[in-house]
Amino acid sequence: MEFNFNINNLFGNEICLIDKELTPYRTSPLNIREYKAQLCQVLDKMGDASAKAQGLHGAITTAHRLQLTDHHLYMMKDASANGGKGAVVGFIKTGHKRLFIYDHNGVNHEMEPLCTLDFYVHESRQRTGCGRKLFEFMLKAEGVQPYQLAIDRPSHKFLAFLNKHYKLKTAVPQVNNFVVFEHFFRSVSSSV
Ligand code: ACO
Incomplete structure (x- = not known):
């Protein structure tokens, strides 16, 4: 996604x-006001695009909401696109949520796992490996394995992605919108 300002000044x-x-990166040439205004524009536009791609009525990700949570958003850019101004490629957002999750035996556990909350790669870049690169970066930064994540309402594309790259296909049935896969209970400590 392209903007009329230089993406490389933001990331x-x-x-x-x-x-x-x-927070601006250390050597950003923008002052804090310019930085935040441009970053908020990028976050809101990407949040809208993600919602549209998922057929949702409202955006899950906005600059305003991000500032009210402890969520982590990983943004990917292509520095050389748009004549050197750069373009935004996609993002993934994670955060801990207090959830009730059923295990294989139908026992309900109260827990606070790391969740994948929003994930979007721009239409022009999908199926070219950008999603995998973002996802791998997030896994390393958060120190988790894919099977340790709870996924909020995954789309069919994200389910195909998890199956292809991480062989995650057997979900443990839940009554909420979250999906967890087998082995999830191996790794997350329960407060029950
Ligand atoms: N149809 C089916 N599977 C798809 C599609 C598609 N149109 N696009 C990607 N995938 C899956 C496939 O497994 C694909 O492998 P294949 O091309 O060999 O079939 C694999 O993802 C490709 O991997 P990447 O190129 O690394 O992934 P990509 O850059 O496309 O990113 C993502 C994956 C983020 C799901 C992207 O397709 C996207 O933004 N989709 C629209 C928004 C969306 O559905 N986001 C997830 C919502 S759920 C949530 O956020 C918790």
Whole structure:
């Protein structure tokens, strides 16, 4: 996704972590006001695009909401696109949620796992490996394995992605919108 400002002034690396502080990277040439205004525009536009791609009525990800949570958003850019101004490729957002999750035996556990909350790669870049790169970056940064995540309302594309790259296909049935896969209970400590 292209903007009429330079994306490379917002993100120093190919993939950057953004949290509620919306802190500029160390050598950004923008002042804090310009930085936040442009970053908020990027977050809102990407949040809208993600919602549209998932057929949702409202965006899950907005700059305003991000500032009210402890969620982590990893944004990926292509530095050389748009005549050197850069373009935003996609993002993945994670956060801990207090959930009631059923195990294989139908026992309900109260827990607070790391969840994948929103994941989007721009239409022009889908199926070219960008999603995998973002996802791998997030796994390393958060120190988790794919099977340890709870996924909020995964789309059929995301389910296909998890199956293809991580062989995750057998979900443990839940009554909420979250999906967890087998082995999830091996790794997450329960408060029950
Ligand atoms: N149809 C079916 N499977 C797809 C599709 C599609 N149109 N697009 C991607 N995939 C899956 C397939 O397994 C594909 O492998 P294949 O091409 O060999 O079939 C694999 O993903 C490709 O892997 P990447 O290229 O690394 O993934 P990509 O960059 O496309 O990112 C993502 C995956 C984020 C799901 C992207 O397709 C996307 O943004 N889709 C629209 C929004 C969406 O559905 N987001 C997830 C919502 S759920 C949530 O956020 C918790």
